[in-house]
Amino acid sequence: MTRVVIVGGGPGGYEAALVGSQLGGQVTLIDTDGLGGSAVLTDCVPSKTLIATAEVMTEVRESLELGVRFGTRGLEGREAANVDATVSVDLAAVNARVLGLARRQSEDICERIQRENVELVIGRGRLESPDRVVAETADGPRALEADMVLIATGAAPRQLATARPDGERILTWTQLYDLKELPERLIVVGSGVTGAEFASAYDALGCDVVLISSRDRVLPGEDADAAQVLEDVFTRRGMTVMSRSRAASVTRHGDSVEVTLADGRLVTGSHCLMAVGSVPNTADMGLAEAGVAVDEGGFITVDRVSRTSARGVYAAGDCTGVLPLASVAAMQGRIAMWHMLGDAVGPLDLMTVSSNVFTSPEIATVGVTQNQVDSGEVIARSVTLPLRGNPRAKMQGSRDGFVKLFCRSVTGIVIGGVVVAPRASELIYPVAMAVSERLTVDQVSQSFTVYPSMTGSIAEAARRLHGSRSIIS
CATH class of the missing domain: 3.50.50.60 (FAD/NAD(P)-binding domain)
Structure with missing residues (x-):
């Protein structure tokens, strides 16, 4: 043996x-x-459990658009529509x-x-x-x-010598679950997957969030179109996103923290999350x-x-x-x-590995990337379909996101895809199957999808690739 x-x-x-x-x-x-x-x-299971609560908070807040009303008994019409949804979170219970x-x-x-x-x-x-x-x-x-x-x-x-976590105000992502109350103002240093996920979650939970990125955009390692959608959503929801801003040090002053940027600017908050890699x-x-x-x-x-x-x-x-x-x-x-x-x-x-960023909306990817196509490393055709054209997305009030497919120029074999949408982690599976099994766009498009459904956009993207040119609609 x-x-x-x-x-x-x-x-x-x-x-x-x-x-x-x-x-x-x-x-x-x-x-x-x-x-x-x-x-x-300390990572996937806890963070995604926290994010599940954040998703509910987002859905509740955005349900006003769907006609859901909170505390509007006795009110009608426009008067009811103007009532705020007062929903809060018990962070101690969540954690x-x-x-x-x-x-x-x-x-x-x-x-x-x-x-x-x-x-x-x-x-x-x-x-x-x-x-x-x-x-x-x-x-x-x-x-x-x-x-x-x-x-x-x-x-x-990873810990920086100039920003040592103390487990109370300066935190790593493994220490966030000890918090009993929602931070008054959370500064997130690092805009990679971990930083973006926690910034998105705490913003949804009702926290004032500042996201500090040393790069020119959030999620520098992800599809640029997807990252732009997410950054636009962050900004629209009130998050402060500071691009091209490198944190030099983080210090604690009693019940507050101060982040000093490389150019001398100061950012203050109640807590700081260090998300600078592993x-x-x-x-x-x-x-x-x-x-x-x-x-x-x-x-x-x-x-x-x-x-x-x-x-x-x-x-x-x-x-x-x-x-x-x-x-x-x-x-x-x-x-x-x-x-x-x-x-x-x-x-x-690794070309068959699906990955997902659990932000709101989620970003899921598999196979070749836009960078590989743009650089000429991979010769491919592509199509991008905005989510706002999907009937199920309209019904659910989802307007941020898209479906993008890549296929071989001659054979039409699906070699990659990006989905930006609620539950993109589930929607990427048929694309991953197509990539791993080397299905053509015609084979994908000829499979039935439920109407209405988000997956309908995947089939529609495949149908539009039955041709010879890249499409962006």
Whole structure:
């Protein structure tokens, strides 16, 4: 029986453990912070639970347009329409639910792991060699001999020397869930996915939000058209977006914080969220001694089947820096197990990975990007359909967003797409299926969609690509 030792219990680790046990391996999983890792305990599950509450707040506020009235008994017509919807949020109750759900999800994973005969060791693992792992446990060090090793230790919020989090007023995204009251004014430093998501959520919860971006727009790594829609929505809803503004330092003054920008400007608020990226949890793990190569940022170097430079040692998840998504971490972990235990396996294909930004509206993408097409790296035709033309969107009062499809110029094979809409994370799936299965626009357009539905825009975009030119409508 192959002895497999996994270090780290996040998606990359626990999903790999389940596959390893299924394939007959003797699997030991070393974890220190709780199964599920940051994805379950401090990142994906908690943040998206908070965002679910924010979505409800947004829907309630915007329901006035649909004829819904609050506190208007006895009022009629225009008088009723002018009454404000006074809806507030109990942040302490929201965060209690957030943390409770994350804890229960972690417990569910732990139960599943144990049912599948995976040995769980609570402690911090480090490599003594490619075939020997030592776990530092409460009862002392425990040495584990291994035929194969998987490292899945994840990443942690990056901290700046000039903006040290104190857990009260200057916060990382892992510390937000300790708040009992809504910040009076929240300054978010960083306009990547994490910064944009929390800025969007706290704005919807009723907080005055300032979003500081060092780049010329929010979400610099996303589709430019999609980012522009989101920035327009942020501004329309009253958020302050400061582009081309680099934060030099953050200091606390009692119950307030002060952000000093590189050009000398000052921004004050009650709280500051630092969302300036992540660093891999790879320090002091014996990687160099075991022959595991890392890049200059500390991320473990892996190939498309998750192998590191050390024979018999694999790595998965955020510690590899491949793509910081829970879905990618889980797939890297599964691929590692399939490969190390001799099962059928296909290399990781990032062009089929769907990703989503959980803002309001959401931004979902898969496959090739607009930048790749504009630069000539990929030759493709495209179509962009604004959401305001979709009948279901009109019924729901949704006007911000679009559907964009890319296809091969000659064959019409779908190679990418962008959806900006409410629940874009669900709408991207048919596009992802088309990309992964190499469907043509004709095949997509000939599939029935429900009328009226948001997915109707995907089929319509495919129909419009039955031709020879790119279309923007």
